[in-house]
Amino acid sequence: PFIWRAMGSASRPSWLAASGPGQLHVPPERWAMSIEQWAAFIMSCQLHQDLWQELEDSADKKKPGYVNLYQLADHFVKPWTRNTGNGIALLMNSSRPVKAQLMISHAWAEGIIETMIALIGKAGASGVGLGTPLWFCIFAQYQPGDEVGDCGPGIAEQLALDPFAVVIGSKPIYGMLVVHTSRAEPYDRLWCVHEMNEAHDAQVVTYAGCSTAYLGSVTRGDFSVRVDTANARCYSKADEERLRAQIIQGSGFDALSAKVLDIRMAALEKMLLAVQVLTDYSSSRLQMCFVDFAEYVENGMRASAKWIGLSCLLNIVHRSGDEEYMKLIVGMARTLIDAIKLKEELHGEVPPMMPADKCCLNPEYYEMLRHDDQALFEALSDLRTFMQPMAHLELGAGGEYVGLLNDPMLEIFRKYDMDKKGTIPLADMMSIFKTLDPAWSDDSLQRLFAALDRNGQVSYTEFVSYCRDVRWTMS
Numbered sequence: 468p469f470i471w472r473a474m475g476s477a478s479r480p481s482w483l484a485a486s487g488p489g490q491l492h493v494p495p496e497r498w499a500m501s502i503e504q505w506a507a508f509i510m511s512c513q514l515h516q517d518l519w520q521e522l523e524d525s526a527d528k529k530k531p532g533y534v535n536l537y538q539l540a541d542h543f544v545k546p547w548t549r550n551t552g553n554g555i556a557l558l559m560n561s562s563r564p565v566k567a568q569l570m571i572s573h574a575w576a577e578g579i580i581e582t583m584i585a586l587i588g589k590a591g592a593s594g595v596g597l598g599t600p601l602w603f604c605i606f607a608q609y610q611p612g613d614e615v616g617d618c619g620p621g622i623a624e625q626l627a628l629d630p631f632a633v634v635i636g637s638k639p640i641y642g643m644l645v646v647h648t649s650r651a652e653p654y655d656r657l658w659c660v661h662e663m664n665e666a667h668d669a670q671v672v673t674y675a676g677c678s679t680a681y682l683g684s685v686t687r688g689d690f691s692v693r694v695d696t697a698n699a700r701c702y703s704k705a706d707e708e709r710l711r712a713q714i715i716q717g718s719g720f721d722a723l724s725a726k727v728l729d730i731r732m733a734a735l736e737k738m739l740l741a742v743q744v745l746t747d748y749s750s751s752r753l754q755m756c757f758v759d760f761a762e763y764v765e766n767g768m769r770a771s772a773k774w775i776g777l778s779c780l781l782n783i784v785h786r787s788g789d790e791e792y793m794k795l796i797v798g799m800a801r802t803l804i805d806a807i808k809l810k811e812e813l814h815g816e817v818p819p820m821m822p823a824d825k826c827c828l829n830p831e832y833y834e835m836l837r838h839d840d841q842a843l844f845e846a847l848s849d850l851r852t853f854m855q856p857m858a859h860l861e862l863g864a865g866g867e868y869v870g871l872l873n874d875p876m877l878e879i880f881r882k883y884d885m886d887k888k889g890t891i892p893l894a895d896m897m898s899i900f901k902t903l904d905p906a907w908s909d910d911s912l913q914r915l916f917a918a919l920d921r922n923g924q925v926s927y928t929e930f931v932s933y934c935r936d937v938r939w940t941m942s
Contacts, residue, residue: 477515479547482787487553487561490609491620495630496637498607499567499600500556502590503779506597508555508606509579510776512543514795533578533650536605540575545611552618555606567602567634569595569641570671572662575605576651581678583772584860585646589676589734591857592866595641597779602634626706631658635665642672645730649680654694654727657701661710663726667718673726675734679768679863682738692731696724737865768863770806771856773799778847785848786890797840800847804836807855890924 490498500508513519522534522542529535544555557564569590573582590599608630612621635643643666645653653659666673684690697720701707714720781796835842836853846853883891883899891899897912 477512477518477543477546480511480792481789482784482792483511483547483555484558484561486551487557488564489552490554490557490612490625491628493557493564495607495625495628495633496602496639497564497566498554498556498630499565499602500559500606501565501598501600502569502587502595503597503782504556504559505601505603505606506583506587506772506776507780507783508559509539509583510773510780510796512539513773513776514799515543516799518542529576529650533580535578535650536573536575536582539579540605540610544605545614548609549611549614550616550618552609552612552620554609556603565600567637568599568639569601570634570639570643570662570666571601571603571646572643572653572659573603573646574648574651574653574656574659577646577648577653578650580769580772581648581650581680582646583776584768584863585648585676585678585681586644587772587775588678588768588860588864588866589644589674591861592737592864593641593674599641602639604631631662632665635662635671636669638669638671642666642674644674644676645727647675647677647681647731647734649678649684649689652690652694654696654699657699657707657710660696660699660714660720660723663696663723664714664717667723667726673730675730676864677731677734677738679738680765682735682863683765685735692728692735694724694727696720696727734865738863739865741862741865764859764863766806767808767859770803771859774803774807774847774856775850775860777803778850781844781847797844797847801837801843804833807859808833893923893925896925 519534522538524531525538528537548555548558551558553561571586608622608625609620610622611617612619612624643662645659645663647653654663663673665671681690685692696714701710714723718726777796777800781793784792784796836846837843850857883895897909900912901907
């Protein structure tokens with residue numbers, strides 16, 4: 468079987484485009500990437516396990532045990548985008564930038580794997596599909612532009628476009644999700660307060676996505692759900708003065724502090740309900756209190772988030788045909804199986820809130836995943852084949868089950884992706900549109916698809932984004 472081995476230094480992945488349309492040539496609301504691409508990129512960084520471990524162990528301006536977004540930017544994002552003039556999101560959608568349908572507000576000091584737990588779990592619990600384009604600033608903006616000798620643009624040039632306000636003002640259909648983790652308070656960061664102010668003024672729906680570790684921290688008293696947003700700070704004093712003036716003229720700090728409390732309580736109440744049911748179910752078997760149980764399952768949550776990220780990465784790399792890279796992905800996935808299994812909690816039974824027909828509790832199946840490369844590849848290629856990872860994240864976020872997978876556009880795309888390569892030939896796409904709606908003429912379809920991917924293939928992200936952009940409803 469494929470055995471996990473780490474990649475060496477953080478060499479640039481071959482599947483990441485080397486050029487793009489240029490940061491300043493694309494409106495900020497299109498500096499977006501799909502949830503699938505977002506999770507895939509993060510796991511492409513973790514494949515460099517030696518460097519990743521070094522960053523996790525580092526105590527430089529943080530506690531050991533996690534990789535934060537500052538480290539991700541310095542060691543992966545900047546080196547891999549340097550002198551391209553394009554952020555990660557634009558490089559991953561170089562032929563056709565996608566419009567953000569979900570704004571993510573977050574702290575840079577948070578752990579990136581915890582961020583995956585919070586974001587993917589909340590998206591799944593809310594029924595937001597993997598093809599949904601999100602705006603995540605570290606990947607949206609071009610990060611190395613202020614380095615000596617770089618082609619730019621610099622951060623100041625990008626901020627002059629007021630990208631956060633522009634994206635929120637575009638009223639993304641899934642609103643703004645604020646990430647909460649146990650490693651950082653997002654509202655210590657004035658930019659997060661600014662984003663909340665813009666969302667409030669634009670009447671954009673705002674909600675919290677919390678990691679299970681954050682829930683545990685609140686329960687232990689390490690974090691308070693109440694926050695005084697007036698205490699938030701910004702690295703640039705000039706930016707701080709400007710943002711404070713805008714907030715005072717807008718909603719005001721008191722109103723924003725109250726809004727933060729509201730979204731936190733709404734998210735935590737749902738999480739408490741879901742997790743408490745599982746805790747009550749398992750406490751007699753494990754003799755653990757709620758807080759200990761939350762900590763106990765955290766390894767399973769982390770492994771589940773990584774599995775989903777690896778699944779997303781495999782689907783992207785599969786299109787490039789890089790078999791050695793795919794072996795690395797499958798090998799790393801194998802190391803996650805025991806943590807995902809969480810056999811001790813379940814004792815071979817289906818706990819409350821988990822549908823029996825969707826749970827995989829057969830020890831023989833897990834054993835097969837450990838030793839059968841083909842079975843592992845199939846389970847990783849399609850999250851519907853092995854649903855436990857998504858179940859863990861969704862239930863942890865207070866959801867019911869596999870909402871993230873219930874994406875009607877994904878169903879339609881897979882129906883016509885005959886060879887399961889993750890793309891549909893452009894010519895076939897035109898035939899599909901005519902089949903679904905005979906009113907389309909050849910001429911109108913050619914005009915409609917003129918701006919679509921020029922390589923003759925349509926990926927799932929392009930398909931979803933394009934259909935939503937033209938507001939075409941499929942039946």
